[in-house]
Amino acid sequence: MNTPLDEKTIRTLRAGDIVYLNGVIFTMRDKAHSKALELYRKGGTLPVSIQNGVIYHCGPVVRKIGDKWEIISCGPTTSYRMEEYESELITEYNIRMIIGKGGMGERTVEALSKIGAVYASFTGGAGVLAAQKIVEVENVHWLELGIPEALWVLKVKDFGPLIITIDSHKNNIYSRIRSEAFRKLRDLT
Amino acid sequence: MIVEEDFLKAVKNLISKASLELPEDVIAALKKAYELEKTPxxxxxxxxILNNIQLAKTLRRPICQDTGLPLFIVEIGRNFNNCRIDYENILAKAVKEATKEIPLRPNCVDPLTDLNTGDNTGRMAPIIFYNFNDSDRLTVTYFPKGxxxxxxxxxxxxxPSTPIKNIKKIILTHxxxxAALSCPPVIVGVGLGGGADTALYLAKKALLRPIGSKNQEPLLSSMExxxxxxxxxxxxGPMGLGGSTTALAVHIDYACRHTASLPVAVSMQCWAARRAQLVVSRNGDYTII
Structure with a gap:
């Protein structure tokens, strides 16, 4: 799939689909989420437009060679930490895809469905594999938040495999597997 | 006798080995899991995961971008006779230099200022535990956990009256x-007894036991x-998306407890179960395993 993504295409995706991305993605963790929403409330603008964009929950390992940044390792971080911000970010900035690991809560599931967006999982810990799919660091903003927390603008090719784990129709693989696991545990013990 | 300069170099190699390569037992368990799983x-x-492990080793890059909060377990043999080494400073220096050279992600944040120290060191960081044993060696384990x-x-x-059946249920429910948030397939470490701190330490340390090793205590072995x-x-299943390999191993350790308390700690280790050990002998020769 190519970025920017549109609502119509996103609505065709179903939980369980496996996709690969070409284009631009933005890394955002706790602090970048909080800062983006604070700016929105104050009527400010972000240093880069994330409208209809793809947000990647990731804090990379980087190296600077001359004035060029190189991404060394960049797997996903635990998405649940962003739960308190995500629904607002999706709604206010029309985010089309969130990439992370571990899944997200009910508020995010609702926002994904309302806006027409999906949550996709990249294999946790596969940081070197992810870095191989980064063609270029287009830019970095908010470095004062620290390297992991900064907003990295990454140009990617064949970024994946991404498993669609929460689609725009409220199908959530994580919560399904989790309730089945609790049911099995009750039967087993 | 090992000189400080060599010790520093050895510790940097230790950090590098742990951050870039997974132990053979972990790789073998993950390969077995791949063969077992059926769903796309x-x-x-x-x-x-398996591609990533191979790429990390070939390209000399950290397996996971979360290179952990540096943690060392130093075991000093009573007959090693070289305790003049300034452990704290050399380990910290090795972390600082390795952070830059490998590179590792700067993960160390001062909780009072909320500022990243930038080099993975700071107050009480790296974390260092010391133990003594009766050997003539010095072993330093590096355990970077995300x-x-x-x-x-x-x-x-x-x-203390909690029946074993309920203890098992509490562990399983946990x-x-x-699990889904711990990057499964996981290794589970359980610490039974001791004080609260002992239970947590034992649970975490149990994660270092090689997969497939047998618990010496028959009761714990069958419980595992x-x-x-x-x-x-x-x-x-893998990453919490369904499957038959949620855990690669369960490791339990125990300590005597206060008659009035029964602490049980559960520690989770992601599939990127990184660990490496530096063994220094009396004459200064060393190996990293």
């Missing part, structure tokens, strides 16, 4: 609750197999 998502995940799995640690202060079997029957 579980197979895609394990395939990504925050994803560390955040899923649990401590339960139970009443795992079902937390039973819990592993039950965890894998819950179907949480």
């Amino acid at each position: 998502s579980a197979r895609a995940i394990l395939n990504s 925050a994803g799995s560390e955040n899923q640690t649990g401590l339960y202060m139970l009443t 795992i079902v609750e937390k 197999s039973e819990l592993l079997d039950l965890i894998n029957k819950t179907g949480i």
Whole structure:
């Protein structure tokens, strides 16, 4: 799939689909989420437009060679930490895809469905594999938040495999597997 | 006798080995999991994991971008006779230099200022535990554990009358609750007894035991197999998306407890179970395993 993504295409995706991305993605963790929403409330603008964009929950390992940044390792971080911000970010900035690991809560599931967006999982810990799919660091903003927390603008090719784990129709693989696991545990013990 | 300069170099190599390469027992367990899994998502995940391990080793890059909060376990043989080494400073210096050279992600944040120290060192960082033994060697274990799995640690202060059946249920419930957020397939460490701190330390240290090694305590050995079997029957699977390998191993350690308390700690280790050990002999020769 190519970025920017549109609502119509996103609505065709179903939980369980496996996709690969070409284009631009933005890394955002706790602090970048909080800062983006604070700016929105104050009527400010972000240093880069994330409208209809793809947000990647990731804090990379980087190296600077001359004035060029190189991404060394960049797997996903635990998405649940962003739960308190995500629904607002999706709604206010029309985010089309969130990439992370571990899944997200009910508020995010609702926002994904309302806006027409999906949550996709990249294999946790596969940081070197992810870095191989980064063609270029287009830019970095908010470095004062620290390297992991900064907003990295990454140009990617064949970024994946991404498993669609929460689609725009409220199908959530994580919560399904989790309730089945609790049911099995009750039967087993 | 090892000189400080060589010791520093050795510790940097130790950090590098642990951050870039997974131990053979972990790789073998992950390969076995890949062969076992049937669903496209579980197979895609394990395939990504195995590719990633290979890429990290070939390209000399950290396996996971979360290179952990540096932690060392230093075991000093009573007959090693070289305790003049300034451990704290050399280990910290090795962390600083390795952070820049490998590079590692700067993960160390001062909780009072909320500022990243930038080099993975700071107050009480790196974390260092010291033990003594009767050998003539010095061993330094480097154990970089990511925050994803560390955040899923649990401590339960139970009443001593809690039956074993309930203890097992508490451990299993914790795992079902937390596994998906711990980058499974996981290794589960359990610390039984001691004080609250002992239980947590034992649970975490149990993660270092090689997969497939047998618990010397028959009672715990059978409890480990039973819990592993039950965890894998819950179907949480790789990355929590369904499958038959939620855990690669369960390791339990124990300590005598206060008559009035029964702490049980559960520590989760993601599939990127990184560990390496530096062994220095009396004459200064060293190996990293």
